[in-house]
Amino acid sequence: MALNEEPPYVVVWNDAVDLRHLAASIVICVAAGLPAFLGAKALFGAVVDTPSLAGGYALLAGLAACVLAAAVCARLFRPKRTFGAEQAADREAALAELERLGGTAETFAELPPRVRAEMAELGLVRETAPEVRA
Known part of the structure; x- marks a missing residue:
């Protein structure tokens, strides 16, 4: 190796x-x-x-x-998982890209439930916008 x-x-x-x-x-x-x-x-x-x-x-x-x-x-045998600033930076970059593309709560609500659930699981849904938590 x-x-x-x-x-x-x-x-x-x-x-x-x-x-x-x-x-x-x-x-x-x-x-x-x-x-x-x-x-x-x-x-x-x-x-x-x-x-x-x-x-x-x-x-x-x-x-x-x-x-x-x-x-x-x-x-x-220590855990193999690593969490760091790189993952936080990736999340912030994804959020910035989503904001750049635009969109509203209505367009989020039009997404299939599976996609909305995956976005929520990945932390791409802002908690500050309750109308988005569809």
Whole structure:
């Protein structure tokens, strides 16, 4: 991979993730959770009289290990999203272009609902003009 080339991202639960980091996180969580579960199952199986209760405690121990491993992974693999002034400048440029093109609340109301919803989602609808919030 070249220095200026970005790693391939995939979208998982509406978030961009690096597949290598995702795979490493899964391995880390399994490596922490499975031994904790199996060890707790053996320990509680010997200590607790009821097998179902021992199994429940073992699941809880495995889950706790997975949560700790997830916290470690969150520290190891930082988020890939970046928000900055560039995005704000792009938004301002889009708003300026829309103002330059002209238009009124009536022309906005004539747009298809899907387009109006997308414009609102992108923040291109000014909150100061309530008549535009159609």
